[in-house]
Amino acid sequence: MLSIWARNIAPSPTLAVDAKAKALRAEGRDVCGFGAGEPDFDTPAFIKAACARALDEGRTKYAPTAGVPALRRAIADSYNARGFAVSENQVVVSPGGKMSCYLAILATVSPGDEVIIPAPFWVSYPEMVKLAGGVPRFVPAEDSAGFKITPGQLRAAITPRTRLLVLNSPSNPTGAVYTEPELRALVGVALEAGLFVLSDEIYEQLVYDGQAACHPALFGGEAAGRVITVSGFAKTYSMTGWRLGTLVASREVASAVADLQSQTTSNVTTFAQHGALAVFEQPALARAAVAEMLAHFDRRRLSLLAGLNAIGGVRCYRSQGAFYLFPNIGAFGLGSDEFCARLLDEELVAAVPGSAFGAEGYVRLSYATADATIEKGLERLARFCGRLRR
Numbered sequence: 607m608l609s610i611w612a613r614n615i616a617p618s619p620t621l622a623v624d625a626k627a628k629a630l631r632a633e634g635r636d637v638c639g640f641g642a643g644e645p646d647f648d649t650p651a652f653i654k655a656a657c658a659r660a661l662d663e664g665r666t667k668y669a670p671t672a673g674v675p676a677l678r679r680a681i682a683d684s685y686n687a688r689g690f691a692v693s694e695n696q697v698v699v700s701p702g703g704k705m706s707c708y709l710a711i712l713a714t715v716s717p718g719d720e721v722i723i724p725a726p727f728w729v730s731y732p733e734m735v736k737l738a739g740g741v742p743r744f745v746p747a748e749d750s751a752g753f754k755i756t757p758g759q760l761r762a763a764i765t766p767r768t769r770l771l772v773l774n775s776p777s778n779p780t781g782a783v784y785t786e787p788e789l790r791a792l793v794g795v796a797l798e799a800g801l802f803v804l805s806d807e808i809y810e811q812l813v814y815d816g817q818a819a820c821h822p823a824l825f826g827g828e829a830a831g832r833v834i835t836v837s838g839f840a841k842t843y844s845m846t847g848w849r850l851g852t853l854v855a856s857r858e859v860a861s862a863v864a865d866l867q868s869q870t871t872s873n874v875t876t877f878a879q880h881g882a883l884a885v886f887e888q889p890a891l892a893r894a895a896v897a898e899m900l901a902h903f904d905r906r907r908l909s910l911l912a913g914l915n916a917i918g919g920v921r922c923y924r925s926q927g928a929f930y931l932f933p934n935i936g937a938f939g940l941g942s943d944e945f946c947a948r949l950l951d952e953e954l955v956a957a958v959p960g961s962a963f964g965a966e967g968y969v970r971l972s973y974a975t976a977d978a979t980i981e982k983g984l985e986r987l988a989r990f991c992g993r994l995r996r
């Protein structure tokens with residue numbers, strides 16, 4: 607018999623939807639894919655060129671576990687320019703933001719510890735907590751509250767066994783962005799209770815409507831020591847396949863994370879790290895690349911949002927971050943799994959059921975896809991929903 611880890615793990619439902627859509631496409635079917643959690647742009651050329659140069663120069667050997675020194679320093683400098691006061695040994699570069707989150711959880715959660723996760727949540731948090739022997743405790747972030755939890759809800763969920771609060775703003779799957787006062791209030795409650803806070807800021811640069819993501823680690827007092835800040839290159843620079851995540855934490859947590867990494871993955875691919883370094887060495891190009899992608903995302907966000915809300919029975923919150931919309935489909939009387947399965951079968955539209963994110967009655971649509979796909983996908987979705995209402 608396989609281990610309890612193997613038996614208890616649920617495979618990633620978002621990757622599964624994406625795989626099914628890709629398989630249908632490989633059969634020549636015209637699938638409109640809203641399932642993918644990745645930008646549809648190529649990685650900016652200057653980043654690829656820096657990586658190719660590193661490969662040519664023979665940077666193909668092991669690097670220090672926690673990251674290439676120049677990259678760790680550049681990441682520390684970049685946070686310090688935003689008000690942090692961290693040294694490079696508080697920075698760990700890991701194979702993806704996903705791994706950064708997992709190692710942060712392994713470094714802080716012991717068997718039996720409880721971890722508070724606002725729901726809807728990113729699919730991996732509960733599974734990672736379980737792999738650490740911890741117990742996920744969900745707090746519902748209601749649609750009517752902009753998919754945000756309140757300090758009162760958080761306080762009520764804390765028990766003597768609670769160790770960690772997971773925050774993800776901008777959020778996958780809802781696109782909700784907490785304001786600074788809202789986050790300050792939540793982090794205040796967590797710190798008062800002596801919790802660690804995992805702040806997953808992977809979408810920090812993908813914000814709209816004049817919103818700005820903020821850093822809970824800067825909230826003063828205990829925050830710098832207790833907040834673990836995770837980010838990465840995947841979503842901001844369209845580098846999902848490069849596997850490059852970052853973690854900034856207290857010296858104690860960062861060195862525990864580096865030790866865990868030293869016995870598991872070792873360093874991130876050395877030449878990939880040199881590619882990422884170009885983001886800091888050529889900041890004007892990096893800013894321009896992000897601004898261009900952001901303009902496309904924002905246009906698509908607004909057209910998908912308007913199209914969804916024009917479909918009878920669909921109600922969609924105006925998300926302000928990441929590249930997802932999370933419409934309510936409760937009016938159709940189908941579970942989200944069945945809704946998405948039939949949508950793919952009958953109309954070749956791929957979306958991820960809300961059940962995957964702990965939110966029945968919703969589906970997640972990614973607008974990191976071509977404008978033409980959004981237009982065609984909306985027509986198909988409208989036809990599908992029209993049939994369900996008859």
Ligand SMILES: *Cc1c(COP(=O)(O)O)cnc(C)c1O
Binds near residue numbers: 703707808839841
């Ligand atoms: C995509 C994503 C990550 C990490 O992605 P990587 O590809 O592992 O860098 C982390 N958190 C959330 C919420 C994400 O959506």
